Amino acid sequence: DTEVTQTPKHLVMGMTNKKSLKCEQHMGHRAMYWYKQKAKKPPELMFVYSYEKLSINESVPSRFSPECPNSSLLNLHLHALQPEDSALYLCASSQVAGTDTGELFFGEGSRLTVL
Amino acid sequence: SQQGEEDPQALSIQEGENATMNCSYKTSINNLQWYRQNSGRGLVHLILIRSNEREKHSGRLRVTLDTSKKSSSLLITASRAADTASYFCATDEDTGKLIFGQGTTLQVKP
Numbered sequence: 001d002t003e004v005t006q007t008p009k010h011l012v013m014g015m016t017n018k019k020s021l022k023c024e025q026h027m028g029h030r031a032m033y034w035y036k037q038k039a040k041k042p043p044e045l046m047f048v049y050s051y052e053k054l055s056i057n058e059s060v061p062s063r064f065s066p067e068c069p070n071s072s073l074l075n076l077h078l079h080a081l082q083p084e085d086s087a088l089y090l091c092a093s094s095q096v097a098g099t100d101t102g103e104l105f106f107g108e109g110s111r112l113t114v115l
Numbered sequence: 116s117q118q119g120e121e122d123p124q125a126l127s128i129q130e131g132e133n134a135t136m137n138c139s140y141k142t143s144i145n146n147l148q149w150y151r152q153n154s155g156r157g158l159v160h161l162i163l164i165r166s167n168e169r170e171k172h173s174g175r176l177r178v179t180l181d182t183s184k185k186s187s188s189l190l191i192t193a194s195r196a197a198d199t200a201s202y203f204c205a206t207d208e209d210t211g212k213l214i215f216g217q218g219t220t221l222q223v224k225p
Contacts, residue, residue, distance in 0.1 A: 004157075031211070042203055042215035043158065056211055090157060097211040100145045104205075104213055106157035 006091050006107035014115050015081060021110045023074040023091030031097030032074040033104065034066060035090040043090055049074060050097040081114045088112075120217060121204060127222040134191040136219040138204030139184075145207040147180055147187050150215075152201045161189075161202075194223045 004025045013019050023032065031050050035043035048056035049068040063085075065077040074091055088111050092104040122137045138147070146165045150158040164171045164180045164187065171178045177190040191198055204216040 033213075042218050045212055045214065048211050050211060088155070092158075098209075100209070101207045101211065101213055102146075103148065103160045103163060104150075104158070106150075106159070108157040109155075111155070 004091055004093055004105050004107035006089075006110050008110055009108065010111050010113075012113045012115065013078065013081065015083075017081075018077070018079045020078065021076040021089055021091075021112070023076075023107055024072055025093040025105070026072055027093065027105065028071075029093035029095050029105070030071060031094045031101070032068060033092040033094075033097075034074070034076055035092065037088045037090055037109070047076075048097055055097060078112070081112075083114050086112055086114045121202075121219045123219060124217070125220045125222075127224065128194055129224050130194060130196055132194055132223075134194050134198070134221055134223070136189045136202055136204075136221070138187045138189070138216050140187075140204075140206045140216070141185065142206075142208060144182075145209045147178075148205045148207070148213070149176075149178060149187075149189050150203045150205060152203065152218075154200075158203065191221075194221075196223050196225045199223045 007022045034046040037043045045058050046060045047066045052068045063080045067075040088109045090109045091107045094104050120139045148163045149161040152158045162173045162178050164178050175192045180187045201218045201220050203218045205213045
């Protein structure tokens with residue numbers, strides 16, 4: 001199984017809502033990532049988890065809260081978002097993070113619209 | 116932070132022609148990777164070239180890396196309509212970060 005599964009595929013939320021994005025992989029990978037992608041732009045790294053611990057936070061606002069409950073799951077909790085946070089949120093995994101990261105496996109993304 | 120600059124930003128060719136995309140980067144790297152993204156979908160890994168390699172092939176793909184010039188190129192030979200997508204280079208900075216370039220949008224006309 002070489003899949004990274006993201007749910008939901010689409011999410012519409014108001015600025016006062018609390019919602020979560022979920023990501024799951026069963027490849028035994030020990031590194032998981034959240035990227036944000038705006039239209040016609042490259043993916044921008046948000047967070048990296050290595051061995052279930054947060055290893056990189058790219059100065060992401062606190063209204064985005066990542067969580068890694070176990071080695072297969074990665075969540076992104078959303079609260080008090082702004083319309084400019086509307087984007088495609090991509091989850092990825094790799095065997096390890098750090099030296100010589102190697103290939104990333106991406107999910108299909110969760111398209112978020114903030115009203 | 117964005118590491119790579121890609122050139123051209125957009126490329127339109129006829130089916131059967133070759134497509135060449137270039138990527139430049141700024142810092143030293145462990146490896147450089149190329150990914151494809153169909154519109155609104157996730158990214159798919161194409162090929163990885165390590166910093167001590169100069170050229171690599173995979174099917175119709177040929178990647179070169181020039182660490183002295185901090186640049187890489189991706190050549191797709193005998194292109195097909197199904198190759199229509201955005202292509203991104205990504206650099207591994209040995210910090211656990213994979214940083215993507217700005218991307219090239221390729222259109223292959225049937």
